Amino acid sequence: MDGDPREIQDVLREEMSRGKTRRPIDTEARKERERLKRDYLRLILEGDEEAFVNALRALGLQAGSKEFEKHLKAWRDVRRSRRRPGGRRGA
Numbered sequence: 001m002d003g004d005p006r007e008i009q010d011v012l013r014e015e016m017s018r019g020k021t022r023r024p025i026d027t028e029a030r031k032e033r034e035r036l037k038r039d040y041l042r043l044i045l046e047g048d049e050e051a052f053v054n055a056l057r058a059l060g061l062q063a064g065s066k067e068f069e070k071h072l073k074a075w076r077d078v079r080r081s082r083r084r085p086g087g088r089r090g091a
Contacts, residue, residue: 044078 010027036059043052052075053063061068 044075049075049079 014025014027039055043055047055049072053072056068056071057063061071
């Protein structure tokens with residue numbers, strides 16, 4: 001069997017989860033969530049506000065919605081705290 005060890009591991013994880021949980025583990029959905037988390041973190045740490053706003057829109061959030069404003073406020077708070085002398089880095 002010639003397969004990528006990660007693919008084999010994903011299939012094994014899905015099969016082993018059958019019967020233990022309500023639904024089998026969806027490895028594709030899990031990978032997508034992890035990718036979104038990494039991208040979100042990268043935008044928080046490295047991106048500018050315009051890039052962050054564009055990413056929120058790409059995720060389907062509408063400018064002005066409570067969810068959109070919640071994420072934007074969190075981004076601004078992180079950026080502000082990183083600029084302060086006590087912040088992680090002097091961004």
